[in-house]
Amino acid sequence: MTTDQDRAALQASLHETVKALPHLPGVYRYLDAAGNVLYVGKAIDLRKRVGSYFQKTDHSPRIRLMLNQVVKIETTVVRSEAEALLLENNLIKALAPRYNILFRDDKSYPYLVITGHDYPRLAYYRGALDRKNQYFGPFPNGFAVKESIQLLQKVFRLRTCEDTVFANRSRPCLLFQIKRCSAPCTHEISDEDYRRDVTNAVQFFNGKTNELLEELEARMQALSAEWKFEEAAAVRDRIQALARVQEKQFVSSNTSEQDVDIIACVESPAGLCVNLAMVRGGRHVGDKNLFPSHCDGYEPAQALEAFIGQHYLERSVPPLILCSPEPDNVAMLMETLSAQAGRKVLLNSNPNGPRRVWLEMAAKNAELALAQRALHSATQEGRLAALIEALNLPDTTQRIECFDISHTMGEATVASCVVFDRGDMQPKEYRRYNIEGITAGDDYAAMKQVLERRYGKIAAGEGVAPDLVLIDGGKGQLAQAEAVMAEIGLGDPALVGVAKGETRKAGLEQLIVAITGNTLQLPRDHPGLHLIQQIRDEAHRFAITGHRARRAKARVASSLEDIEGVGPKRRQKLLTRFGGLQGVKAASVDDLMQVDGISRTLAETIYAALRG
Structure with missing residues (x-):
């Protein structure tokens, strides 16, 4: 059989496969001769959608190149197009097909957490969420979380120390001296006042800043009426700090929404860029630019649909998403995101007033990011060309x-x-x-x-x-x-x-x-x-x-391993209790004795060995 005959037979086989597909929603996969997945797609009607690839002749160069490599079609039937979207994006993330647009953003987004301890802790957090703590975010980057923690430290003075440090304090740390913590560890603040500060911080991050300011002003007035002028002055300072925080916000609005994501996709000769800006509790907490892979032949609207599907697959969804341009299949996206969030999620691509300004700002940031990327690319290409010439390397040198x-x-x-x-x-x-x-x-x-x-x-x-x-x-x-x-x-x-x-x-x-x-x-x-x-x-x-x-890991292990009587289990208990080797070194004999399995004699031995 000739190559043309082989191809004709393959095409006939693929057409027979298409004819056997059901008129049902689902996900289809195109595979090459080696079994690699080339493309994953979704469809309301599998037979119509897959058949369109083999009936049309006006495909883009990207699609024609892909179809020339397809030797097998696999499908999975689901109950609705919304389910198809979820399955499609799961498969895209897992398989990274060559012809799907792919947003590589593997790191989980960070959150600010207020823990569920008796004396709640303010902390930076990445990972799975649980019900014990209160989480605020997500934030676009770690800097935004750390900046928010610093703001809250100045205003509400919540503790940020690890539990092992908190449990072993005998006097307030430096943060108390510089008025960044109220030192609940040594009871410098009453339990009632600390709980009030935690509640106020939660109010702030829920966007209820005006209500919080009114409450603080009423409290200041009440303290003044009782002639508690020092306490009233402390509340006044807190009001002023909150006012300064409000002045620093990049996005301000008179609308009622608290959590909003603003997404703009822009195209240039340098490629596609998606700018994601986040507003949490009425505060603009930052933005980030993402550059998709395998984006040749994709329009911004198609890229935006792919981004929304992939980005929110395993993340919390805000009640409002502003996007430009309008993504493909916007109704289906809203249905899917609403089902995932357990509440209604709106996608708005034609907002008015301040919201339109937010979208324009996101689009401008995406344009600037593409311009910078093009400049960087041109610089790197010039450097590589100069290196190829200097070392007499092949023109194809890239990696x-x-x-x-x-x-x-x-x-x-x-x-x-x-x-x-x-x-x-x-x-x-x-x-x-x-x-x-x-x-x-x-x-x-x-x-x-x-x-x-x-x-x-x-x-x-x-x-x-x-x-x-x-x-x-x-x-x-x-x-x-x-x-x-x-x-x-x-x-x-x-x-x-x-x-x-x-x-x-x-x-x-x-x-x-x-x-x-x-x-x-x-x-x-x-x-x-x-x-x-x-x-x-x-x-x-x-x-x-x-x-x-x-x-560092080797030295931590060896310094405790050298102490007679400290085996792997005791070493682990010590490091866990005191948060690392430095905490163990700083512990007193009495503190060491609090660890299960550590007698006074062994505690004295450890104390002496680590200070020898």
Whole structure:
């Protein structure tokens, strides 16, 4: 059979599959010859929707390219289009199909939490939510949460310390002295007053600032009438602090909504950008820009539908979402989000008054982010082109990997691998390797081990081979790289050693090219050198961060392991009770005795050993 005959037979088989599909809502998946999922889609009517792909001839280049690879169609029937949307986005997140637009935002969004303790704690939180605590958010980034905590500390003075610290205080900490905490740990504030402060903080984050201000003003007046002028002055200061907080808000409105998300999608030659701004309790808490993958051929309205479906899949949904432009299938999106939230959720793409200003602001931020991305991309492309020319590399060079080794006198050796690809650093592809089984401080052996572990898998067909490998080091480290590549049979990547100059100053790096052994020193202002410095510095940062974490963990364990009578269980109990080694060191003998299994004799031994 000829290739054309094979293709004709495959097309006939696919058409038969389409004819057998039901007229029901569901999700369909296109697979290639290797069984990889190329695309996931949803449909009200599976037969009509899937059949349209094979009946139309005016598809975009992206769709035509995809259809040429399809050899199998799989479907799942569901009860409604809303269920289809949920299943579709679950599959997109799990499978990351090549032809679906994908918003990679793996980190969970942070929350501000007021715990359910007898003396509630104000804290930053990421993770699953439970009913014991009160959560406010989500926030677009950690900075927004930490800024909110600082505001609340100034106004309401709630505790932020860990439980282990709180339980073991005998006198107020520095935060009490600088008027950022009311010190409930040592009962500097009455239980009733602390509970009132917690209630006021909750009111503030629920957007009831005006009611709170009225309550505080009435309280100030009452205290003044009772001649309690110092207490009245403290309430006055709190009112003034709250007023300053209100003045700092970026978004203000006379409307009644408390929680709103503002989403704008903008397109430019640099790609698509979605700007997500969040208003919580009437306060603008920040925004973030997201750049989707696999977005060629998608219109902003389609991208916005995909973003809303993926973003809110496992997150809380505010009662109002402002979006521009209007996403595709807006009615179905509202139905799905309302069912998920357990209350009505509105999507409004044509608001009036202040809400329209919010949307325009989000769109402007997305435009600025795309402009910055285009400028950054142009800069990186120029640097890469200059590096290719300087090192005489193939024009197709795109992917660069760089390795660095970090240790302290041979202790806790960690190797890092960072990746530059598609015109930028790719943090999600970074990897760290704990180095074991070598002579302490042997950088050559460490480099050999990490390269074997990294490229042994790639030679076996797992992962993507780089076009250029940078080795942070001189001829010795580079020789190890050459030996490893020859041993595993991976001859494609170019190898270059990046050796620091005699004075170890930036700009004096020497580039050692493998095979020829030639040494090249680019001018300090050379764009290609700037790219190498950026990648090398990122590898160094990533390695030293991992090394410090590993070293700290090892030292914590070893310092307690050296004490006779402290086994794994007691060590764990001590670290848990006091929140880490520093807490154990700061504990008194009597404090140590409070831990289950620690006698006075053992407590005295631990106390002496940690202060020896």
